[in-house]
Amino acid sequence: MNRFDLHTMDTALRAGSAALLLLLGAALLRARGGLAAARLGAAFAIGVAAYAAYPPGSVPSPALTPLAALSAGNGLVFWLFTRALFDDDFRPRAWHVALWGLFAVAGALQCAVFRPAHGVAAVVTGMVLTLVPLGFSLLAVAQTLASWRDDLVEGRRRLRGPLVALVVAYTAVFAVVRLLDGSASASPLASLAEAAGLLCLVAWVAWRLLGWQGDGLFAPVAxxxxxxxxxxxxxxxxxxxxxxxxxxxxxxxxxxxxxxxxxxxxxxxxxxxxxxxxxxxxxxxxxxxxxxxxxxxxxxxxxxxxxxxxxxxxxxxxxxxxxxxxxxxxxxxxxxxxxxxxxxxxxxxxxxxxxxxxxxxxxxxxxxxxxxxxxxxxxxxx
Incomplete structure (x- = not known):
């Protein structure tokens, strides 16, 4: 299979993931838009859709800067989403928004300034933006496990392990792949594998969240x-x-x-x-x-x-x-x-x-x- 075929398949898989993620985000906002977990879930879906449309190996372009900015804080948003989903008392704070803003600025600078210049800043920022999501994913695991025994909602308890494990595994595997690759750009085959993994993960999450019946998962908190x-x-x-x-x-x-x-x-x-x-x-x-x-x-x-x-x-x-x-x-x-x-x-x-x-x-x-x-x-x- 030549490079063109790999690129075409990669693009198709990422387009499918982005479309499914946008559908998931819209569905969460429409059904449960007043709840913190639903809003953060929609934000995470939109951020990952931006990542799917602009993966790390893409050629930097000013036109793609908004996508880079949206996707840079996905690790933070995932952590906040799991906090809100599994902890009914959790509410996002102003400093969470400020921290996301810092990641967005870093992602935008990486796309529009650092990577085109091919300097040290591009390497350092790329490494930070690769490792930070892994750190937040591990934090999400720790907090999810810590509150597992306290959760009384059966369906939500069953969702905790698979959701966090799959997202963390995806984040960890491809963070390692990009670091071992030695640059921000993954090989065509690695990028295709990442796109396929992303589509499978998104399909599973959409099936679990959109197919949920009743108020057991997203229940309003008095x-x-x-x-x-x-x-x-x-x-x-x-x-x-x-x-x-x-x-x-x-x-x-x-x-x-x-x-x-x-x-x-x-x-x-x-x-x-x-x-x-x-x-x-x-x-x-x-x-x-x-x-x-x-x-x-x-x-x-x-x-x-x-x-x-x-x-x-x-x-x-x-x-x-x-x-x-x-x-x-x-x-x-x-x-x-x-x-x-x-x-x-x-x-x-x-x-x-x-x-x-x-x-x-x-x-x-x-x-x-x-x-x-x-x-x-x-x-x-x-």
């Missing part, structure tokens, strides 16, 4: 400032009646729900240090997957930390509004409720009530308007 319609604020908790956390869905086994809530509200196992899904399942005599399903599909929680924190926060709110505990430090209350440090407690408390623990105590437990605590809901988000 925030105190924007409570969902089904959320109903509850009255201040009383000592005589333990805080119900969420009403079980109709299909949840009432006996299992009662046993679970008994352990949580009466035995207060949520106060135990480093309580895990496995340990709680053992206490209930259930397989771990059944407990995950019960908490997720029956009670509406998407991760185990949120489930535990609902009880811990209710416990802390009772203590903060108890006149007999008015002199007890906030740190002591947080630790007694099961939190390991003050920082996570303060963040979780303000996200739930809209107030700091100190302000909540001072106001007697009254939340600010629009930030009523959402401890009772009959939603199904599994």
């Amino acid at each position: 925030s105190p400032a924007d409570p969902p319609p089904e959320a109903r604020p509850t009255a201040a908790p009383s000592e005589a009646e333990p805080d119900p956390v969420r009403l079980p869905a109709p299909e949840a086994d009432p006996a299992l729900v009662a046993a679970l809530q008994g352990l949580m509200a009466e035995e207060q196992v949520y106060r135990e240090e480093a309580l895990t899904v496995g340990a709680l399942a053992e206490r209930l005599g259930l397989p771990e997957y059944k407990l995950r399903r019960l908490i997720n599909q029956g009670l509406g929680y998407r991760n185990f930390s949120s489930f535990l924190n609902s009880y811990r926060l209710a416990d802390a709110k009772r203590a903060l509004t108890d006149p007999a505990m008015a002199q007890v430090p906030v740190l002591t209350i947080a630790m007694d409720a099961g939190f390991q440090s003050l920082g996570p407690f303060n963040r979780a408390f303000k996200a739930d009530t809209g107030l700091t623990p100190t302000d909540y105590r001072r106001l007697g437990g009254l939340p600010t308007p629009g930030n009523a605590p959402m401890t009772l809901a009959d939603s199904e988000t599994g």
Whole structure:
């Protein structure tokens, strides 16, 4: 097969990948455009489409500079996408945008200035733009694995491993190929292999994301400032009646729900240090997957930390509004409720009530308007 045939096949494969990626990005924005994970997924799809249209071996041209700029920050965007997809509390920050802007500038300079000049800057920038995506991919792996056990959404748990492993493997293999090649330009055969691998990866991701049914993967996350319609604020908790956390869905086994809530509200196992899904399942005599399903599909929680924190926060709110505990430090209350440090407690408390623990105590437990605590809901988000 001559060089022309290889180039034609390479171009066709990359065009197919770019078209499929643009379709995926548009579909995510249309269906879930208000969610951070969907927006970041669309941004990643557009960036990889730009990369497919302008791979590292292409002849630099000012006309292709926008494509180089769009694709330069793909490693960062992939990391942010996995954070948002697998962590319901994650929100992009301003510094993430600024960092992406730096990569975009570097990609544009590499295409329009450095590579045409064939200087040292081209070699250094090319190496950085090759290795940085690998670094972010490894960071995505570490964070995805760290939060795996906490995830209660079955389909999302099944997606974690294959998605991250495939993208990291693709990034690593072809980063090594380009580094061993000794230049920014890969050989025609290596470029064709990369294009084929990219198309297979894109097809698999599109099939998994576009074929997803229901809200299990991209589910809206309620925030105190924007409570969902089904959320109903509850009255201040009383000592005589333990805080119900969420009403079980109709299909949840009432006996299992009662046993679970008994352990949580009466035995207060949520106060135990480093309580895990496995340990709680053992206490209930259930397989771990059944407990995950019960908490997720029956009670509406998407991760185990949120489930535990609902009880811990209710416990802390009772203590903060108890006149007999008015002199007890906030740190002591947080630790007694099961939190390991003050920082996570303060963040979780303000996200739930809209107030700091100190302000909540001072106001007697009254939340600010629009930030009523959402401890009772009959939603199904599994």
